[in-house]
Amino acid sequence: MLDNLLDPLILGVVEGVTEFIPVSSTGHLILAGHLLGYQDARAELLEIVIQLAAILAVCVLYAGRLLHVVAGLPTRVEARRFVLAVTVAFVPSVVLGLVLHDFIKNVLFSPWVVVAALIVGGIAILLIERAAKWARYHDTDQVPLGVALAIGFCQTVSMIPGVSRAGATIMGGLLLGLDRRAAAEFSFFLAIPTMLGASVLDLWKNRDLLDASLGLEIAVASVAAFVTAMIVVRAFVTFLGRHTFAPFGWYRIAAGLVMTAVLLGGL
Known part of the structure; x- marks a missing residue:
């Protein structure tokens, strides 16, 4: 039993560490699953559902901010603008996600797509860090709707595994x-x-795969993802106070090259 839970535990840690930094959690989960031999339909469902635990970590860390926004909706313009900006940014992914969901799952979920996206994304981070020298908005309450929508379109690029949802939105925000x-x-x-939205959609489409054993694996992976995400998000925000995103760009390039060598060695 414990041996069967080791792979979900590892994947949970990978999810928590990589979800909110610009290195691609989906890409790392695909590569980790490939190396562990944990790649069937049940494993793919677990990798999607444990994102809910990472979401919960952010909700807990920013609970005060989120509750302040909710409480201020009736009276504060800033609160309504913030909610509207996030909603507007969310729309492009909803539309394209519903249209392209099956194509992405069936065609793009490949280790080779991931390593290519890791390397290209790493180069993009280094270039954007050089290009983005100015900042007009210093708080999420200040983001105009047009900028929010543009960030939302940036997020759609992350539907390609290995691109990184966090990387696409953060780099888009910088630009x-x-x-x-x-x-x-x-x-x-x-x-x-x-x-x-993505987790609930995948959970519904694959509800026939759920059983007690998968439920236990999801529970173990989710606890690991929640705890590690809590730690990493705190550390990431502190890191940004003193550093740029360049180290993540170099990491992506190095990880992509190493995984290319591993995949070629396995042929």
Whole structure:
């Protein structure tokens, strides 16, 4: 029994560590599943559903901020603007996700797609860090609807495994005038409806796979994802106070090259 839970535990840690930083949690989960030999339909469902635990970690960490927004909706313009901005940013992924869901699952979920996206995304991060030298928006409450919509379109690129939802939205935010912390936090908040919608959709489509043993594996992976996400999000926000995103770009390139060598060695 314990041996059967080791793979879900590892995947939960991978999810929690990678979900909210610009390195691609989906890409890392695909690669980890490939290396562990944990790749059937049940494993794919687990990898999607444990995102809910990562969402919960953000909700807990930002509970005060979220409750303040909800309480302020009747009276505060800033609260209504914030909710509307996140909603507008969410729409492009809803539309394209419903249209392309099956194509993405059946065609793009490949280790080779992931390693290519990791390397290209790493180069993009390094270039964007050089290009984004100014910031007009220093808080998520300040993000205009047009900018929010543009970030939402950036997020749709992350439907390609390995691109990174966090990477696409954070880098898009930087290019559109958000400072590093505001871009990261807007990405966190946008992740809540995006990941919730994707997880619920996959859970519903694959409900026939659910049983007691998979439920236990999901529970173990979810606890691991929640705990590690709590730690990583806190550390990430602190990191951004003193550093750029460049280390994540170099990491992506290195990880992509290493995994290319591993995949070629396995041929």
